Amino acid sequence: EAEVAQSPRYKITEKSQAVAFWCDPISGHATLYWYRQILGQGPELLVQFQDESVVDDSQLPKDRFSAERLKGVDSTLKIQPAELGDSAMYLCASSLLLGSFYEQYFGPGTRLTVT
Amino acid sequence: LAKTTQPISMDSYEGQEVNITCSHNNIATNDYITWYQQFPSQGPRFIIQGYKTKVTNEVASLFIPADRKSSTLSLPRVSLSDTAVYYCLVGPRGGTDKLIFGTGTRLQVFP
Numbered sequence: 001e002a003e004v005a006q007s008p009r010y011k012i013t014e015k016s017q018a019v020a021f022w023c024d025p026i027s028g029h030a031t032l033y034w035y036r037q038i039l040g041q042g043p044e045l046l047v048q049f050q051d052e053s054v055v056d057d058s059q060l061p062k063d064r065f066s067a068e069r070l071k072g073v074d075s076t077l078k079i080q081p082a083e084l085g086d087s088a089m090y091l092c093a094s095s096l097l098l099g100s101f102y103e104q105y106f107g108p109g110t111r112l113t114v115t
Numbered sequence: 116l117a118k119t120t121q122p123i124s125m126d127s128y129e130g131q132e133v134n135i136t137c138s139h140n141n142i143a144t145n146d147y148i149t150w151y152q153q154f155p156s157q158g159p160r161f162i163i164q165g166y167k168t169k170v171t172n173e174v175a176s177l178f179i180p181a182d183r184k185s186s187t188l189s190l191p192r193v194s195l196s197d198t199a200v201y202y203c204l205v206g207p208r209g210g211t212d213k214l215i216f217g218t219g220t221r222l223q224v225f226p
Contacts, residue, residue: 004158040218042202042216042218043159044216055211056211089156093158097208098209099207099208099209100206100213100214101149101206101207101208101210101212102208102209103161106157106158106159107158108157
């Protein structure tokens with residue numbers, strides 16, 4: 001069964017450093033999402049792509065976060081500089097159809113710890 | 116976007132049927148009811164979606180009354196591996212609404 005791939009699975013970084021996460025969606029899925037999940041809470045959408053275009057980045061802290069999906073396939077989420085409050089699980093998801101309420105397939109996530 | 120209310124936590128024992136109810140009083144005509152399951156340290160997994168009456172798959176059943184103001188996720192004969200957080204979400208397919216997960220229902224299954 002096809003899966004969403006994410007790397008790294010775990011990342012520890014010091015505050016003020018830069019960090020990047022990578023996501024490879026299921027082949028053929030044009031829609032890609034990045035979520036952040038703080039411990040004990042549900043995932044929160046950061047950015048949504050349709051192919052290489054950003055559909056929604058209203059919740060992305062643009063002063064320090066950036067996301068790209070240059071060729072409309074894999075995607076990178078970057079944080080620079082990292083802050084203590086960025087410690088969380090970063091989840092990538094993809095779906096075949098545009099529209100959040102179509103089935104989304106989530107990757108295993110990247111657990112970020114900022115010290 | 117319809118707001119949902121679900122219990123914070125539930126306990127059960129292996130072999131029992133578990134029913135998790137979600138309230139969504141302001142559900143719109145074109146909204147679907149969707150449930151995701153999340154195990155610790157994993158991403159959420161879509162388990163079922165419905166619009167009205169009853170939907171059943173190999174994992175769960177979803178019961179939706181005629182007024183659609185609530186729904187019940189039913190897990191038959193739970194096992195320890197069903198221990199997870201279950202999220203109820205309501206919104207339209209194909210629209211611009213985003214998934215707003217909330218805190219979900221934490222189901223703990225005991226032996």
